[in-house]
Amino acid sequence: MINEGESGALVEEWVELANGCVCCTVKHSLVQALEQLVQMKKKLDHILLETTGLANPAPLASVLWLDDQLESSVKLDSIVTVVDAKNLRFQLNRHRDSSSFPEAFLQIAFADVVILNKVDLVSQEQSEGALEELENEIHSINSLANIIRSIRCEVDLSQILNRQAYDATHATHLEALLEESKSLSSGDLHHSGVCTLCINQTEAVDLHKVRLWIEEILWDKKYSMDVYRCKGVLRVGNSDQLHTLQAVREIYEIVPTRPWRNEEKQMNRIVFIGHNLDENILIDTFRGCI
Numbered sequence: 342m343i344n345e346g347e348s349g350a351l352v353e354e355w356v357e358l359a360n361g362c363v364c365c366t367v368k369h370s371l372v373q374a375l376e377q378l379v380q381m382k383k384k385l386d387h388i389l390l391e392t393t394g395l396a397n398p399a400p401l402a403s404v405l406w407l408d409d410q411l412e413s414s415v416k417l418d419s420i421v422t423v424v425d426a427k428n429l430r431f432q433l434n435r436h437r438d439s440s441s442f443p444e445a446f447l448q449i450a451f452a453d454v455v456i457l458n459k460v461d462l463v464s465q466e467q468s469e470g471a472l473e474e475l476e477n478e479i480h481s482i483n484s485l486a487n488i489i490r491s492i493r494c495e496v497d498l499s500q501i502l503n504r505q506a507y508d509a510t511h512a513t514h515l516e517a518l519l520e521e522s523k524s525l526s527s528g529d530l531h532h533s534g535v536c537t538l539c540i541n542q543t544e545a546v547d548l549h550k551v552r553l554w555i556e557e558i559l560w561d562k563k564y565s566m567d568v569y570r571c572k573g574v575l576r577v578g579n580s581d582q583l584h585t586l587q588a589v590r591e592i593y594e595i596v597p598t599r600p601w602r603n604e605e606k607q608m609n610r611i612v613f614i615g616h617n618l619d620e621n622i623l624i625d626t627f628r629g630c631i
């Protein structure tokens with residue numbers, strides 16, 4: 342958030358909140374506009390913001406993912422990306438070998454839900470296998486995204502509304518990380534460098550050290566990794582609470598969510614989606630948090 346200072350200079354107002362989140366003390370004008378909209382029309386259930394097809398979702402996500410302490414009447418529920426099943430491969434291949442990172446990769450990387458649209462055009466020409474390959478392609482960039490196939494974007498609204506993808510207290514989507522059977526890493530590194538990585542660690546960690554570790558990665562860019570999204574569960578020493586970790590670009594939060602259940606195997610499991618991610622560095626440096 343940019344404000345005019347005493348001399349007319351532009352001053353950024355950021356504060357670090359107790360939960361580790363770097364947050365703006367003043368709400369972005371977009372948030373204020375949305376809040377006014379909610380006030381004017383009291384019966385709004387959801388607001389769908391459609392960006393241009395060429396938008397990078399990162400700045401919007403950062404602006405709309407608000408700290409609870411700002412007590413806003415709006416909150417970011419999820420990011421939905423529509424991809425054209427007929428053109429996806431062509432678009433991704435076009436940019437794969439270039440040093441530029443097209444919005445197509447970013448929009449998939451930031452998505453909580455990917456609607457794979459125009460599947461009728463693919464299956465008319467090719468086999469079912471082609472759609473599965475496209476889904477694998479999407480998951481190689483973002484293993485956490487839920488993919489829905491569609492024709493003319495006709496989808497069950499419950500699959501895109503009320504996902505609560507940014508709500509730490511609604512930890513179901515984060516708890517799914519604990520399902521060991523679920524493969525979350527893309528394995529082979531994408532040529533574009535945009536991919537998903539998952540690190541696991543069974544020993545309990547020191548919360549203070551985890552904060553320093555994540556801040557070095559997200560804020561100081563110490564290891565030159567570009568993290569777009571990060572989601573995880575943490576096993577924190579001297580605590581019976583499962584902690585959740587979420588990050589969007591530089592903003593992150595770690596919160597105690599609920600007590601560990603008896604049948605659960607307590608562990609740390611963190612998924613990173615980004616560019617230039619180095620699995621060995623992440624694993625090695627995370628060990629320093631024990």
Ligand SMILES: Nc1nc2c(ncn2[C@@H]2O[C@H](COP(=O)(O)OP(=O)(O)OP(=O)(O)O)[C@@H](O)[C@H]2O)c(=O)[nH]1
Binds near residue numbers: 394425492
């Ligand atoms: N066969 C088929 N055609 C579709 C489908 N979805 C959209 N179309 C058609 O594709 C054409 C282009 O629509 P879109 O690709 O949705 O374009 P758009 O998203 O509205 O365009 P922008 O918002 O400007 O990016 C239109 O004629 C649609 O009727 C689909 O699932 N199957």
